Amino acid sequence: MKEYRYCPLCGSxxxxxxxxxxxxxxxxxxxxxxxxxxxxxxxxTLMEGKVLWVRRAFEPRKGLWSLPAGFLEWEEDPRAGxxxxxLEETGLEMEIGEVFEALAGDDDPRTRALLVLFWAEITGGExxxxxxxxxxxxxxxxxxxxxxxxxSHRLVGETLARMAAGGTLPGAGR
Numbered sequence: 001m002k003e004y005r006y007c008p009l010c011g012s013x014x015x016x017x018x019x020x021x022x023x024x025x026x027x028x029x030x031x032x033x034x035x036x037x038x039x040x041x042x043x044x045t046l047m048e049g050k051v052l053w054v055r056r057a058f059e060p061r062k063g064l065w066s067l068p069a070g071f072l073e074w075e076e077d078p079r080a081g082x083x084x085x086x087l088e089e090t091g092l093e094m095e096i097g098e099v100f101e102a103l104a105g106d107d108d109p110r111t112r113a114l115l116v117l118f119w120a121e122i123t124g125g126e127x128x129x130x131x132x133x134x135x136x137x138x139x140x141x142x143x144x145x146x147x148x149x150x151x152s153h154r155l156v157g158e159t160l161a162r163m164a165a166g167g168t169l170p171g172a173g174r
Contacts, residue, residue, distance in 0.1 A: 007031050037104065037112040041082040042069020043120035044100045044156065045092075046170060051141050051160055054089050054133035056149055060109050064149035067156060068133070069115060082118045088131035093124040101159070103152040115152050119170070141169050 007014055007027035014033065017026035025033040044067060045052040053065045070085040072078060079096040086094045097119035105113040129136045139145050141164035144157030163169040 004033050035112075037114040039072040039078070040069055040105070040113045040115045041072050041078050041085060042067045042115065042117050043082050043086045043094060043096070044117050044160070045086070045094065045120045045122060046141065047122070047138065049141055049164065049169065050138035051144065051157075052090065052092075053137055053139055053145055054129065055135040055137070057129075057132050057134035061149035063134075064147050065137075065145040066149040066153045067117065068136075069117070069153075070132070071113070078116055079118060082116075082120065086120060087125065089129070089133040090136055091126050091128035091130055092122050094120040095123050096120050101156060103155060105150055105152040107151050113152075115150075117156060140164070 004014055004025055006012065007029060009031045010027060010029045012027050012029065014025040014027055016023050017032070018024075019026055019032045020034070024035065052068065054068050056062050056064055056066055068086045068089040070089070072081040076084070082096050083094055086092060100117045100119050102114065102116045105115050127136065137145075141160045144154075144161060148154040148157060160169065
């Protein structure tokens with residue numbers, strides 16, 4: 001994450017100061033740079049025991065697989081953001097269900113992320129790769145793609161594989 005040297009409010013040089021129990025860049029004007037993770041949302045979509053994955057079209061991690069996901073916009077509700085990301089990347093309209101998992105991600109060079117993944121069911125649209133996805137594919141839940149872009153998505157793939165092996169994967173369409 002980029003380290004700021006100057007205050008975005010008054011332009012003064014930032015110094016290290018304890019705020020909220022940690023040492024953080026801060027300014028005499030009261031500004032504190034909190035270094036919070038960026039919220040990201042995405043979907044886990046199953047059909048006939050297969051999981052929908054997208055291949056990344058751009059850096060970072062161009063060419064690797066991920067679940068349909070992306071950063072939440074400032075004004076967005078998390079479920080609305082997950083629905084938007086799914087539509088942008090897959091061309092599919094989805095009903096967003098319960099939270100599947102929430103994971104921290106620290107392997108994106110742009111920022112530390114907090115990823116919230118939701119179960120999602122396809123309700124319409126036409127399957128096509130779009131936005132920052134170059135391809136989409138359905139992989140068996142027990143065999144996620146080997147070249148996964150993000151550690152958090154790899155962990156989800158492992159969880160889904162365990163669920164499939166244990167017979168606890170939700171039914172088709174979920």
